Amino acid sequence: MGDIRSPSRRALLFGRLPAEPLSIALRPPWAKPEPEFLAACTHCDACVRACPEQVLVRGADGLPRFEARAGECTFCGDCVAACDSGAFEAARDPPWTLVAQVATTCLSAQGVVCASCRDVCPTSAIRVAPGARGAATVDLDTCTGCGACVAPCPVDAITVQHAPAMEAVA
Incomplete structure (x- = not known):
């Protein structure tokens, strides 16, 4: 599934597993x-406030992250323009x-006619x-990773992942 960290041996032995796997946060476009991003970001939330699509949110680590379930990134560049930290x-x-990555839980894979992801894909x-x-x-060459397909999927079969991580899974 990509950038997933495993629980520690101690947590595993004592049954303290996270409810969901811990994944690496998806940073804003052009981050x-x-x-370098961690060193430069001042946690000011200027990029989060500037995002007209409201797909940038403050993560648990206090840093901005892309939340595909919130909608589509239009690559307007407002987040970049709002940032003074470099x-x-x-x-x-x-x-x-x-x-975008499609899981085996895709309705079409289960024999149910569905094209909600295809219908909203801007590319x-x-x-x-x-x-x-x-x-x-x-089509990985055409996909921009904008996230438009994530929220409309009725069974949450679509995620957005870093391309190199997906190649390792395939």
Whole structure:
């Protein structure tokens, strides 16, 4: 499933497992690589407040993160413009390495006709076989990782992950 950390041996032995796996936070578009971003970000929330789509939220670590369930990132650049700390690289294209990933719980994979993810994809990166003959597929070269497909999925079968992590899973 990608960037998932395992519980410690001690937590495992004593049955103290997290309710959900701990995943690495998805940073805003154009955020510098994690070590540089962590050093530069001042936790001011300027980027979170500037996001017109409200898909940037303050994470548990106090840093901004992208929340795909909240909607679609339109890559407007308002988060970058609002940041005075130098935590972003505005000139980088693409803005991040995120792409959509479809789980086996996809309704179409279960024989149920559904194309809610395909219908909302702004880049037409999602394909669904006619007649529910297999799970939706994502064209990784076309997908921008905007998250538009995440919230509409009725069974939460779609997530947004970093592309390199997905290649390791495949």
